[in-house]
Amino acid sequence: xxxxxxxxxxxxxxxxxxxxxxxxxxxxxxxxxxxxxxxxxxxxxxxxxxxxxxxxxxxxxxxxxxxxxxxxxxxxxxxxxxxxxxxxxxxxxxxxxxxxxxxxxxxxxxxxxxxxxxxxxxxxxxxxxxxxxxxxxxxxxxxxxxxxxxxxxxxxxxxxxxxxxxxxxxxxxxxxxxxxxxxxxxxxxxxxxxxxxxxxxxxxxxxxxxxxxxxxxxxxxxxxxxxxxxxxxxxxxxxxxxxxxxxxxxxxxxxxxxxxxxxxxxxxxxxxxxxxxxxxxxxxxxxxxxxxxxxxxxxxxxxxxxxxxxxxxxxxxxxxxxxxxxxxxxxxxxxxxxxxxxxxxxxxxxxxxxxxxxxxxxxxxxxxxxxxxxxxxxxxxxxxxxxxxxxxxxxxxxxxxxxxxxxxxxxxxxxxxxxxxxxxxxxxxxxxxxxxxxxxxxxxxxxxxxxxxxxxxxxxxxxxxxxxxxxxxxxxxxxxxxxxxxxxxxxxxxxxxxxxxxxxxxxxxxxxxxxxxxxxxxxxxxxxxxxxxxxxxxxxxxxxxxxxxxxxxxxxxxxxxxxxxxxxxxxxxxxxxxxxxxxxxxxxxxxxxxxxxxxxxxxxxxxxxxxxxxxxxxxxxxxxxxxxxxxxxxxxxxxxxxxxxxxxxxxxxxxxxxxxxxxxxxxxxxxxxxxxxxxxxxxxxxxxxxxxxxxxxxxxxxxxxxxxxxxxxxxxxxxxxxxxxxxxxxxxxxxxxxxxxxxxxxxxxxxxxxxxxxxxxxxxxxxxxxxxxxxxxxxxxxxxxxxxxxxxxx
Numbered sequence: 001x002x003x004x005x006x007x008x009x010x011x012x013x014x015x016x017x018x019x020x021x022x023x024x025x026x027x028x029x030x031x032x033x034x035x036x037x038x039x040x041x042x043x044x045x046x047x048x049x050x051x052x053x054x055x056x057x058x059x060x061x062x063x064x065x066x067x068x069x070x071x072x073x074x075x076x077x078x079x080x081x082x083x084x085x086x087x088x089x090x091x092x093x094x095x096x097x098x099x100x101x102x103x104x105x106x107x108x109x110x111x112x113x114x115x116x117x118x119x120x121x122x123x124x125x126x127x128x129x130x131x132x133x134x135x136x137x138x139x140x141x142x143x144x145x146x147x148x149x150x151x152x153x154x155x156x157x158x159x160x161x162x163x164x165x166x167x168x169x170x171x172x173x174x175x176x177x178x179x180x181x182x183x184x185x186x187x188x189x190x191x192x193x194x195x196x197x198x199x200x201x202x203x204x205x206x207x208x209x210x211x212x213x214x215x216x217x218x219x220x221x222x223x224x225x226x227x228x229x230x231x232x233x234x235x236x237x238x239x240x241x242x243x244x245x246x247x248x249x250x251x252x253x254x255x256x257x258x259x260x261x262x263x264x265x266x267x268x269x270x271x272x273x274x275x276x277x278x279x280x281x282x283x284x285x286x287x288x289x290x291x292x293x294x295x296x297x298x299x300x301x302x303x304x305x306x307x308x309x310x311x312x313x314x315x316x317x318x319x320x321x322x323x324x325x326x327x328x329x330x331x332x333x334x335x336x337x338x339x340x341x342x343x344x345x346x347x348x349x350x351x352x353x354x355x356x357x358x359x360x361x362x363x364x365x366x367x368x369x370x371x372x373x374x375x376x377x378x379x380x381x382x383x384x385x386x387x388x389x390x391x392x393x394x395x396x397x398x399x400x401x402x403x404x405x406x407x408x409x410x411x412x413x414x415x416x417x418x419x420x421x422x423x424x425x426x427x428x429x430x431x432x433x434x435x436x437x438x439x440x441x442x443x444x445x446x447x448x449x450x451x452x453x454x455x456x457x458x459x460x461x462x463x464x465x466x467x468x469x470x471x472x473x474x475x476x477x478x479x480x481x482x483x484x485x486x487x488x489x490x491x492x493x494x495x496x497x498x499x500x501x502x503x504x505x506x507x508x509x510x511x512x513x514x515x516x517x518x519x520x521x522x523x524x525x526x527x528x529x530x531x532x533x534x535x536x537x538x539x540x541x542x543x544x545x546x547x548x549x550x551x552x553x554x555x556x557x558x559x560x561x562x563x564x565x566x567x568x569x570x571x572x573x574x575x576x577x578x579x580x581x582x583x584x585x586x587x588x589x590x591x592x593x594x595x596x597x598x599x600x601x602x603x604x605x606x607x608x609x610x611x612x613x614x615x616x617x618x619x620x621x622x623x624x625x626x627x628x629x630x631x632x633x634x635x636x637x638x639x640x641x642x643x644x645x646x647x648x649x650x651x652x653x654x655x656x657x658x659x660x661x662x663x664x665x666x667x668x669x670x671x672x673x674x675x676x677x678x679x680x681x682x683x684x685x686x687x688x689x690x691x692x693x694x695x696x697x698x699x700x701x702x703x704x705x706x707x708x709x710x711x712x713x714x715x716x717x718x719x720x721x722x723x724x725x726x727x728x729x730x731x732x733x734x735x736x737x738x739x740x741x742x743x744x745x746x747x748x749x750x751x752x753x754x755x756x757x758x759x760x761x762x763x764x765x766x767x768x769x770x771x772x773x774x775x776x777x778x779x780x781x782x783x784x785x786x787x788x789x790x791x792x793x794x
Contacts, residue, residue, distance in 0.1 A: 115482070115492055115525045116539065117194040118593075122185065123216070126681070126691040126716035127730040129767040130230035130238060132259075133183035135732070137211065140191055141635050141649030141677060144697050146740055147263050147757040149177015151211070153193070154597070154631065155653045155673065155700045158208035158545050158574075160197075164215055167202070167438075169377040169413045170316065170350035172548070179350065182292035182318050184240050184257050186228060189216040195597065196541035196578050198523045199478040199494025200421070202436060203544050208576060217253065217298070221246050223771040230728070230765030234758070235289060236261045243771075254297035262289040262322075267755035271562070275748045276614060280330040280562060284755075288344075292318035308358040320346035320381060328561060330615055338389040340560060346381030346409075365425040376414040383407045387561075404451035406458060412443045413549075429483035432494075436476040442549035444468045448558065464558040467507040470549040475499045480523075492525040498544075504552055504569055511554065513569050519544050537582040547571040547605055551621050564612070565619045572623050576601045590638035590646075597633065602626040606659055609704060609749055617749065625658030625666050627701075643683040651675045657701050661747050671706060673698025691716040705744035705751070712738050726767045733759040 122128060122136045134145040144152045153159045161171040161180075170179040192212040194201065201210060225243030232238075242255030269282040294316035301309050322344040330336035352375035359368045387403040421434035448464035451457070480494030501516040523541040530536060553567040580597040606624040609617050631653040639645045656670040675698040682690045693714040700707045715731040736759030744751040 115490065115527050115537065116196070116198045116523075117192045117212075120191045120193065122188055122191055125185070126689060126718045126728065127714070127763075128185045128188075129228045129726070129728050130232075130730055130763045130765045131185040132181050133185055133188060133213065134177075134180040136185040136188055136191065137180065138695065139679065139693065140193060140211075142633055142651045142675065143193070143211065144675075144695075145180065146177075147265070147738060148740070149180050151176070151180070152700065153195070153209050153211065154633070154651060155629065155655060155675075155698075156208060156599075157702075158576075160201075160203075160208065160210045162201075162210055162212045165201075165212055166371075166373045166417055167375075167415055168350075168352060168373075169375040169415050170352075172377065172413055172415075178318065178320070178348065179316075181261070181263075182259060182294075182316065184228075184238070184259070186226070186240055187216055187242070187255065187257075187296075188213055190214045196523065196525075196539040196580055197543065198492070198525065198541065199480045199496040199521070200432065200434060202438070202474065202476055202496075203498065203519075203521070203546060208543060208545060209578075216242075217244075225770050227768045227770075228765060230763045232261070232763040233761055236761070236763070238765075249302040251300045252298070254295070256293075256295045258291070258293045260289055260291050263757045264288070265755050265757045267753065269751065269753045271617070272750045273611060273748065274750065275611065278331065278614070280328070280336070280615075282326060282328050282562065284324060284326040286322055286324035288322035290319050290321060292316065306360040308356075310356045310358075311354070313353045314351065316350045318348050320344065320348065326560065330562070336615075338387050338561075341386045341388075343384040344381060346379070348377065348379040350377045351375065361424065363425065365423065365430070367423050369419075369421045371417075371419050371421075373417045374415070375417075377412070379409070379411045381409045383409075403453070405461075406449045406451065407464070408447045408449075410443075410445045412441075414441045415439070429481055431479075431481050433479040434477075436474070436478075438474045438476075440470075440472040440474075442470045442472075444549065444553065446557070462508075465508060466553075466555040466557065468549075468553045468555060469505040469507065470552060471503040472546075473501045488529045490527045494523045496521040496523075500546065502552075506554060506569075508555060511569070517573075519573070534583075534585040537580075537584070539578075539580045539582075541578050543576045543578065545574040545576065545605065547573070547621070551605065556618065562616060563619065564616055568621045571605055571621060572603050574601055574603050574605050574623070587636075590636055590640075593633075593635045595633045596631070598628075598630045600626065600628045604657075606657075607702070607704065608659075609744060609746070609751075611748060627655060627657040629653060629655040645681040647679040647681075649677045651698075653698065653700075655701050659704060669701060671699055671701050673700060673709070687720040689718045691718075702742065704746050705742055708741040708743065710737070710739060710741070724769050728763075728765050728767060730763040730765075732761045732763075736760050 120140050122139065125131070125136065125139060127135065134149060137143050137145045137151065142154045150157060151159050151161065160167075161176065162168070163171065170176070192210075192214060194210040194212060197210050223243065223245045225241070227239075227241045229239045230237060238257070238259040238261065240255065240257035242253070244251065244253030246252075264287040265285070267282075267284045269284075271280045271282075272278070273280075294314065296312070296314035298312040299310065303309060322342075324342045324344070326340045326342075328336070328338055328340065352373060354371065354373040356369065356371040361367065383406065385405045385407070387405075389401045389403070415438065417436070417438045419434060419436045421432065424431050444466070445468075446464075446466040448461045449458035450461050452459060476496060476498045478494060478496040480492060482490070482492040484490050498519045498521065499516070500519070502514065504511070504513040504515075506512070521542050521544065524539070526538045528536040547567075551567045551571060552569050554569050556564050556566045559565055576599060578597070578599045580595055582593060582595045584591075584593045586592065602625075603623045604626050605621055607619055608622055609619050612618045631651055633649070633651045635647070635649040637645075637647040652672075652674050654670070654672045656668065658666055658668050661667050674696075676694075676696045678694045680692045684690055693716075694711075695713070696709065696711040698709050712732075713734045715734055717729040719727040721727055738759055739754060739756045741752075741754040743753075
């Protein structure tokens with residue numbers, strides 16, 4: 001038969017490849033269809049490690065309804081899907097008398113690793129129907145999410161989180177942790193880990209490695225829907241419904257979710273001031289379950305065969321009601337034994353809307369994308385405090401043993417992000433270029449009132465009242481070229497140029513500051529295909545980390561009687577150079593990846609604790625000398641037996657850090673840690689699947705201290721009642737071992753903090769699917785078509 005090059009709809013199958021072992025394991029099924037039905041078409045020969053091969057433009061075909069596809073083969077493992085071969089596959093597609101290509105069924109493995117990132121499929125996680133985005137991230141190798149929402153990757157908390165390749169206000173600052181704990185994991189298609197981001201990625205929200213949440217999209221013709229309902233321990237519950245409909249040139253999808261959840265906690269802190277010989281303790285407890293809800297929708301319309309319009313919208317809301325108690329005791333000080341009760345109430349809303357336009361050029365693989373995203377986050381809270389003193393001294397200015405106060409907070413963030421991207425293949429490679437225009441506005445308003453004990457009147461306390469605005473504008477240009485040198489070698493080089501302008505207004509202190517600078521950010525990637533099963537990869541990226549709005553605010557914020565905090569408007573961007581060498585192969589039928597990495601950072605933004613009087617310690621930020629980290633990361637995944645699948649990973653990390661002591665002298669600290677993670681899926685029967693997850697997080701350095709190791713275990717069970725209905729049981733932190741333990745050790749201060757959260761949580765739920773193909777168990781997830789890479793990742 002004559003080989004013909006045709007367009008392939010990546011919504012049906014991301015790419016066609018062949019596997020050297022001729023295995024059919026983890027294969028998906030796709031079809032060749034006309035251009036009109038391809039939501040975001042790419043050239044058929046474009047693979048992760050090789051650029052698209054140009055071809056003579058095909059005559060535009062009259063739209064026809066595409067044939068239905070078979071569901072993908074069930075894959076029970078969670079983690080990277082099977083590794084791909086990078087050779088393109090041509091197709092012998094028969095052509096009808098009208099010139100339209102007929103549907104041809106083909107098979108291809110789903111991609112896991114691309115030249116600049118690793119892709120992890122999270123849909124097959126047994127607990128995905130009742131878990132959160134934080135739970136999904138905790139299943140990714142070398143990623144850790146604390147109960148309070150702090151995210152780290154390879155021991156570093158300087159991590160960007162993107163949604164569909166774009167920054168979002170809901171993932172900025174203190175808002176990020178709560179958003180991750182509220183977002184349903186069922187909405188996530190896959191998670192991309194980009195340790196060394198390329199030229200198309202900016203430096204918002206951290207400037208370090210990137211975790212990209214690729215949201216689920218269904219491209220299947222016709223209608224499809226899912227309903228999940230779960231009940232948990234101590235009154236927790238959640239539910240979600242999502243669906244889509246695609247017909248002809250038009251597609252729409254959306255979803256709604258509701259969650260009643262939270263984490264109660266208890267903590268204790270012991271502090272010793274070596275310079276004054278003082279000893280103090282703090283015992284705390286907080287409790288409260290909160291409500292969160294959200295709605296999202298997206299619409300796509302194909303204008304003819306070359307142009308696509310899309311629009312999207314999302315809205316989420318949550319409350320923050322909580323009660324907490326803190327007991328402070330400072331040995332040898334007057335008025336040093338008191339209990340502080342806090343009644344907290346608040347509400348947060350997150351929204352986003354956007355539109356995109358895709359235009360295909362005259363050659364296969366040529367495409368232009370325009371994308372506008374607007375996102376915002378509005379957070380309001382009110383805290384009512386009551387301090388009850390038990391040993392008021394006669395010489396003290398405090399004459400009442402019960403002192404009341406109130407604090408109101410209003411924080412608003414708005415991000416406008418407009419990008420343009422252009423891709424064009426040529427005979428030797430693939431050219432990408434683009435631009436970005438973005439604006440980030442942040443407003444913070446804190447009002448603190450002392451309550452008069454006699455008149456019960458609220459009196460403004462100006463020393464604890466703060467109003468602060470930040471306006472950051474960013475303009476970026478980037479270009480990259482991906483070149484296939486021969487059958488074994490492929491390279492990708494890129495350069496990004498960013499101009500940043502920052503205006504700071506500290507309204508309370510009447511301080512205004514302006515800063516602007518240009519950064520040049522290079523990146524380079526190379527891959528070598530040693531055999532059909534083995535690939536070597538090298539990557540390098542230079543990144544910057546700009547301080548966020550809170551970190552730049554110079555105002556001293558009152559936390560409690562012993563702790564104040566402030567930012568530093570003089571912070572410079574931290575500069576990072578990151579190198580990585582990867583070895584990807586197959587061993588005894590399992591996929592194995594080994595990655596060695598080295599990261600060096602200068603002008604690191606570090607926290608520092610400074611005593612400002614006999615009892616109060618100020619936590620602030622400054623640029624330190626820098627740090628170096630290196631390590632080896634491994635993953636081993638696949639099927640050991642027809643019923644048992646494993647996904648294991650480990651990270652051996654060595655970090656060296658330079659900080660300044662009280663006298664301003666530079667000192668050096670170092671630490672080694674080993675983190676291990678294992679996920680084991682066992683098919684008990686045709687209807688039952690068991691999943692056990694083990695996670696051990698090693699010691700990590702942080703500012704002037706370090707965090708102690710931590711281990712957890714989770715358990716999940718899914719039972720298929722009917723082809724459309726599943727019952728899911730999920731138990732998190734089975735042994736009630738989850739905690740955050742930190743130690744600060746300086747020449748003047750020693751501090752030990754430990755906080756424990758609600759450990760063992762149990763959820764039981766039902767998941768019902770309707771429409772489409774509902775054949776059996778977890779395979780139901782596989783009917784949702786693979787989504788193309790997010791447009792406009794600038």
